[in-house]
Amino acid sequence: MTEALDDLLVLDTTxxxxxxxxxxxxxxxxxxxxxxxxxxxxxxxxxxxxxxADDDAGWDYRFELANRNKRSLALDLDTPGxxxxxxxxxxxxxxxxxxxxxxxxxxxxxxxxxLSRLKPDLVYTRASGFGPKGPDADxxxxxxxxxxxxxxxxxxxxxxQPPVYPGSGQVxxxxxxTFGVMAxxxxxxxxxxxxxxxxxxxxGNMYGGSLDLQAYLAIGGExxxxxxxxxxxxxPMSGTLYQASDGLWVTLTMPDTDRxxxxxxEVTGLEVADPRFDSHEQRCEVNRLxxxxxxxxxxxxxxxxHWRSVFSERQMSADxxxxxxxxxxxxxxxxxxxxxxxxHPAHGPVKTIGFPIHMSETPAGLRRHAPALGxxxxxxxxxxxxxxxxxxxxxxxxxxxx
Numbered sequence: 001m002t003e004a005l006d007d008l009l010v011l012d013t014t015x016x017x018x019x020x021x022x023x024x025x026x027x028x029x030x031x032x033x034x035x036x037x038x039x040x041x042x043x044x045x046x047x048x049x050x051x052x053a054d055d056d057a058g059w060d061y062r063f064e065l066a067n068r069n070k071r072s073l074a075l076d077l078d079t080p081g082x083x084x085x086x087x088x089x090x091x092x093x094x095x096x097x098x099x100x101x102x103x104x105x106x107x108x109x110x111x112x113x114x115l116s117r118l119k120p121d122l123v124y125t126r127a128s129g130f131g132p133k134g135p136d137a138d139x140x141x142x143x144x145x146x147x148x149x150x151x152x153x154x155x156x157x158x159x160x161q162p163p164v165y166p167g168s169g170q171v172x173x174x175x176x177x178t179f180g181v182m183a184x185x186x187x188x189x190x191x192x193x194x195x196x197x198x199x200x201x202x203x204g205n206m207y208g209g210s211l212d213l214q215a216y217l218a219i220g221g222e223x224x225x226x227x228x229x230x231x232x233x234x235x236p237m238s239g240t241l242y243q244a245s246d247g248l249w250v251t252l253t254m255p256d257t258d259r260x261x262x263x264x265x266e267v268t269g270l271e272v273a274d275p276r277f278d279s280h281e282q283r284c285e286v287n288r289l290x291x292x293x294x295x296x297x298x299x300x301x302x303x304x305x306h307w308r309s310v311f312s313e314r315q316m317s318a319d320x321x322x323x324x325x326x327x328x329x330x331x332x333x334x335x336x337x338x339x340x341x342x343x344h345p346a347h348g349p350v351k352t353i354g355f356p357i358h359m360s361e362t363p364a365g366l367r368r369h370a371p372a373l374g375x376x377x378x379x380x381x382x383x384x385x386x387x388x389x390x391x392x393x394x395x396x397x398x399x400x401x402x
Contacts, residue, residue: 009094089384097127103397106136124196125177131148131203132196155225176203381395
């Protein structure tokens with residue numbers, strides 16, 4: 001089966017998890033991704049990554065997820081042979097991906113200006129912390145720092161609690177990286193022009209909070225700057241959480257209360273015709289707090305499994321809030337390949353995140369596990385650059401290749 005991106009050659013020099021993850025999405029759909037790992041720093045990056053992994057897992061699951069379907073080429077770019085090999089690959093590549101500050105890329109001659117001389121139609125993609133311009137362009141690309149200034153953290157907890165770091169901004173940015181690459185390639189197909197693409201953690205975190213941020217830009221005022229108690233929700237049947245008897249929480253998403261009230265009243269044991277709640281205005285304005293109290297009492301009488309069953313039977317717009325244990329065993333997640341069971345060559349049977357996009361004719365696939373450092377150096381140099389075995393041996397002996 002032909003893969004969606006099987007004619008795409010991508011050179012990936014990223015180190016940060018979220019940046020590498022964005023490139024992996026290209027690899028999952030068939031792109032030929034070469035993970036170019038600069039020596040000697042790459043060895044230390046590998047060690048640091050392994051140290052950061054959870055010892056209980058027994059394997060570096062983050063590196064595996066962020067680098068599956070890639071081949072590793074380890075080069076010392078400070079040697080003539082290593083630099084020559086990289087530049088020859090750039091001349092053949094469609095996409096070159098870097099992370100880190102722009103000043104660092106200029107020092108290493110891995111900036112857009114340097115590489116576009118070798119390949120004018122190159123799509124050069126940078127994963128940055130705070131964007132390519134402005135006084136903070138060279139700040140470290142750390143998601144916690146970007147999230148801290150994006151505005152969302154203070155409004156996530158209940159009132160009186162410390163700000164909450166969501167951790168999701170980096171994943172938004174990963175997907176933006178993939179989208180930015182594909183948009184630039186589409187432009188290149190139409191015009192023959194390459195270009196520089198930058199996706200930043202600051203933008204990703206702001207995008208994650210775009211609904212509230214746009215509301216603040218449009219309306220202003222204090223209401224979007226502070227957390228809102230669940231008891232202050234304007235609609236007791238939409239966005240308000242209720243705790244079940246086993247401690248799990250139920251979420252209702254029923255903004256049209258006239259439509260949903262009869263079913264909700266019936267399953268919670270309330271009277272449909274109760275005059276306190278017989279109109280949307282009564283439910284959401286006049287007697288809002290009374291309805292919240294009644295629903296709190298009702299949901300505490302049964303465990304979450306009961307409520308999920310009731311919601312399913314009545315096809316109600318509500319569900320139980322689960323932790324990570326739920327999707328790892330959810331048939332829906334497995335049927336759609338959002339979770340995979342794989343047989344890892346070094347670690348045996350393991351579970352891993354699958355593919356977030358379904359395509360009927362050119363689906364994503366797991367073709368190879370994350371590579372060992374330099375595992376494919378000889379293969380890549382021979383296949384893409386036509387190096388002979390003797391040339392490769394000489395480069396290895398000089399330390400230019402590992």
